[in-house]
Amino acid sequence: MKWFEKIFLSGHIIVIALFVACGLSLMWLSASELWHSFVHAAPEATVRVRFNTILECIGLLTIALVSMELGQTIFEEEVQRDVKVSNPTRVRRYLSRFMVVVVIALSIETLISVFELVHESPEQLPYAASVGGAAAALLIAWGLFVRLNKGAEELEPEAMQETKAEDAEVEAESE
The missing domain is CATH 1.20.58 (Methane Monooxygenase Hydroxylase; Chain G, domain 1)
Structure with missing residues (x-):
């Protein structure tokens, strides 16, 4: 029965790693989008276009936060505390x-x-x-x-x- 518990533990660790990877990827996308909107933006880009880009970045960061928090919750509750x-x-x-x-x-x-x-x-x-x-x-x-x-x-x-x-x-x- 112990080997069966190890399978579940391994599954939890894989899910945690994927949540963290998704969160980090979304943070990277948000940072690169934000950087691109200010450094490489077309000169004719309006404040509204830049504002919408910032809002999209906030949305990406929100989902990244959710992903990271879910990974942390699973780690603390299922792995660390068992x-x-x-x-x-x-x-x-x-x-x-x-x-x-x-x-x-x-x-x-x-x-x-x-x-x-x-x-x-x-x-x-x-x-x-x-x-x-x-x-x-x-x-x-x-x-x-x-x-x-x-x-x-x-x-x-x-x-x-x-x-x-x-x-x-x-x-x-x-x-």
């Missing part, structure tokens, strides 16, 4: 780390879309608003989950103590 997601505290923490990244990314993407669409094609603003609405709905659902999950945590106070002890161990190892 977590078995079975107690309510661990489930809430794992889901919360993921949801924070997704809600922030969707919110930033909404902001970028609104800035771009308000000048180029305002008729598509409802689509950007729907992304913002989805981010709000996820935030509300996440808050509801955390609130409802609190009662389950109170039924298993030892799970909370184990999680806190584990966190202290991981922090001590990383220092």
